[in-house]
Amino acid sequence: MTKLENISMIKEANVYFDGKVVSRTIYLEDGSRQTLGVMQAGEYTFDTNEAEIMEMMSGDLEVKLPGESEFKTLNTPESFNVPANSSFDLRVKTVTDYCCSYIVA
Amino acid sequence: MTKLENISMIKEANVYFDGKVVSRTIYLEDGSRQTLGVMQAGEYTFDTNEAEIMEMMSGDLEVKLPGESEFKTLNTPESFNVPANSSFDLRVKTVTDYCCSYIVA
Numbered sequence A, B: 001m002t003k004l005e006n007i008s009m010i011k012e013a014n015v016y017f018d019g020k021v022v023s024r025t026i027y028l029e030d031g032s033r034q035t036l037g038v039m040q041a042g043e044y045t046f047d048t049n050e051a052e053i054m055e056m057m058s059g060d061l062e063v064k065l066p067g068e069s070e071f072k073t074l075n076t077p078e079s080f081n082v083p084a085n086s087s088f089d090l091r092v093k094t095v096t097d098y099c100c101s102y103i104v105a
Helices: none
Strands: A003-010 A014-016 A021-027 A033-039 A042-047 A051-058 A060-064 A072-075 A078-082 A087-092 A096-103 B003-010 B014-016 B021-027 B033-039 B042-047 B051-058 B060-064 B072-075 B078-082 B087-092 B096-103
Touching: A072 A078, A078 A087, B072 B078, B078 B087
Parallel strands: none
Antiparallel strands: A003 A021, A003 B003, A014 A021, A021 A033, A033 A096, A042 A087, A051 A078, A051 A096, A060 A072, A060 A087, B003 B021, B014 B021, B021 B033, B033 B096, B042 B087, B051 B078, B051 B096, B060 B072, B060 B087
16 A cells, blocks of 8 residues: 655546546646556557656556557556657556556656 | 645545446545546446545436435536435446535535
């Protein structure tokens, strides 16, 4: 169990894909932004604006990263990086808990 | 949009009902505990230890409170109180965003 201290948080949830992906936005002490969310089983494509570090904390899933032609199984907890202005695909097999860190250039 | 400042948060999600109800635990500056979560459509029974204030921020749902025989439609955002050591039932029709505040006696 990890406790994040001295953060701020947007109370209202972010809801995507008809609620199958939901998250909350937090801001760490240094001002950096993260979203902590949960994905239901399903297939999703996510677009990025800023570069992201996707920390998949638990769940069974596969990722297809930009420029890749094949999905890769993740052994959670496992993270991957995604460049800005790109997209990635996920095949989520079981409920997945994640943390997305946004990397401001 | 509501921003909660100077809080701490448990990073890992709380997952209930096979992921149909998920939440994160936060601690406000005064030390009081809340969970912010999202419910998928479904019917749920929740047991309470401490007394709770359930703030249903968005979504279409009905609640049957302890001692009541009928469900009541909530017009979100709407809150209800639940005594300690009791339980309540929810009929969630659309994805519901909520905040549960735990009231320590």
